[in-house]
Amino acid sequence: MKLKSLILGSIAAAGLSTAGFAADLGVLTSLDVCDELGLSGLTISSDTNCLQISGSVAYTYEIGNFDASRNIAQTPFTANFGGSNADGVRNIDAPSFVAGSNQDWNSKVETYLKFVGTASSDFGPARVVINLRQRDYTRSRNNAAAVDGDAHALRAQDAYVQVGDGTVLSAGKKGSIFNEGDDEPFNFTGLFMSDDADVGVWEGPVTKGGHVIQVESSFGNGVVGKIGLEALEQTGSKNGSLIGVLEYSGSGVTAHISGSLGGISDFVKTVDDTYAVHAGVTGTFDAFKIRAAGAAGGGFHPAGDWSYWNGLLSGEANFDMFKVALSGEVAGGKLIGGADAGTDFGFGGSVGAAVTEGVSINLGGRYFNDGTDGIGDGYQVAAQLVAAVTETLKVTGEVGIYGHAENVAPAAAAGSFSDVYGSATLAWAPGGGFTSSLGAKVQQNGAYKVTFKAAKSFQ
Template sequence: MKLHTLFLSTALLSTPAYAADLGVLTSLDICDELGLSGLTLSSDTNCLQVTGSVYYEFYWGDYGDTVDLAGANPLAYSGDFLAIDDNGAGEDWETYVETYLKFVGTAASDFGPAKAVVEIYGYEELGILNEAFDYGGGSVEFDYAYVSVGDTTVVSAGLQDSIANLDDDEAFGWIQSFLSDDVGDGVAFDNAAGGVYDTDDHSIQIVSDLGNGVKVGGALEALNTGADAGSAIGVISYGGETISAHFTAVAGEILDGSLDDFAIHTGVTATFDKFKARAALAANDTGWWNGIISGEAKFDMFALAAAVDANAEREWSAVGSATIDITEEIVLKGAVRYLDSDTAIADDEGLEVRLRAEYKATEALTLAFEGGNIWVGAGAVNGSQSIFDGLVEATWAPGGGFEATSAVAANSLGAYKVSFTASKDFE
């Protein structure tokens, strides 16, 4: 939507003598000159792009206790619905809404596009567990507020995402390993799901595209984190037709000269026709490390994937999955996941088998059925466990960026959970 062009076009079209010149005059629109599209507003020198999203979710059922099958480790999670327990104290429900609104103002400069980026993020939530108030609240804040300038070399400063490249580290396949679930997919700088480095903080950054797929960058980040402020981050990455790779190095607390923290994150992905291979490693100066190796093979009707990962806390896990396209409308998926939560403890391992079927009933409606069982050895914190869970899900996407999902989940512990989500993006 270009209001500048719209108003100009309306005025000119009302005068037949100038109608023939419309194409020439509208070509002067600054958004077109900058190659920007979407929902835009333009002035003589600036193009303003507007994007946003609203997301809502609601849960109801009897699930207020979390099942921790083997102590504080990833076996407490599976598919977002195994980790529910019948607490016997009444129904539970939760409601949550979040939204963001992003504005990007761009103008031409002698050094390349000059931008000002502002993103406003807000949320509101309420949780009633065991039929009693458990949590609630909300806030509206700036998620991003920064300026940048440049084309092949971009300089930026303000509140923005970390420059750290954390790609090329997720397992192939439709389901992640237990360890990846625990750290938020892939590998992590430390056991706090990425530490303080993968955040949006005050920072000064410079990124340069050297050509032939090579990019380098450097930044001074985490400038608003108090006494521990100041992280120097360096990144080099490569993206080609068959290989993508990166190396990220972080030195923390540099402003006081202490250099107390140091961490690296690196990964590489190789693509050969129907096959892909990936390896990644994250580590820091405390001795923590987290690594993964994964592979995938795709054929006409099915795909196979596997991964093995481990970390410095004597945990290791493996996952194997398959996806079969029975028809254009029917897809079957299966997976087996294994976790040894402490190699120094006997019989504390966990094993899970999952099956999922998806049926595209119409262009807009997809139905899914999923079930699984997890077994945990007698050496685990809570002893031997065998829990079955199931899910029925319907996703409706009629177009226009709108999507809604309804689901019912239950397990053999007597817990059940009904969910509804809806979202709409615009740009």
């Protein structure tokens, strides 16, 4: 029920229905603004504006012994490969052995509160958007004193104005229009490089979002164009990125191409001058899905320009109770200084089956081949069971093995290793926007982790 309805109902119940009181309660008694604008959810109306309120709180607690790590895949997206991702390493947990105690824990609360005030204008809806976020994150390693783990005080993550309908102008502090979607692999284990690129193909070191001026326009027939100046608050040579996007959606197909030029405001050639292109397309044809994505880019460096490219192809087919998915990825480029980064590639696949109503299984794996001479390959094989115990309870269990082949010269020699793991999660969704889960993971190498999550959203 809308907040305004609750307030008005309380007023009526109290007998406050005279014209004099109604005049004093003008903010609460204007009932038609949100309806006229076609807005719903938790709303409050004034004479001219509709205020929508939404938000959420999410809590995560983890405890166990997981401080150390083992490298499974060294992807090319490192500091020497474009100067963006600091590590490019896909790790698994490993235990630490510290005298006295080896207990590790994380405790994190994430808060989100969004206000959207909308009024009509001659150019379409006029909006102001304020998105407040807070991240309270504390952690301890080896039972040491707790420390902040990248906590953030309450802040306006987004604060911008917007006007328009078919064509929309936005200005202020806002997320980027750069589209990096249509690039996730369909197989349930995913791919190693894709994981390192935040699931998909690597967008590159795009300086984006922040203080922006953006224009989005619908050209009809599912085609949308976007252009914007972003990162206008960045200091020095990173100031200003020009972003352009073209998107399509319709007839079972979604597609986009995004482009970025970074560091354009200083008109001086520096290491922060970059370019990037990201494109993806997904087609759904009856029982089949196919997805293709690609990204490329690079930048200037006095020691020698660098560049990268990354491609991904994934397909999925549904046959009655079975689902089959196959995915592959490849990446390469030139490091800072111009040296060849080598060509890394990987592939993965999975088979899923609906055993009974509410019970399904997934079998799959993924493989990674490092393009650096002497570096051993990485892999994962896994089996997963998902069962709906009731309408609100779901159990997910998984067993598998991670592994890494031996490193040989010219790489630093290191023996091969493998690690068997098992995990189980009980998820509870009783409704009302509330979700919770309790999970545990144990590994052959001695690492273990117990995770509790709870969240509630409203709108």
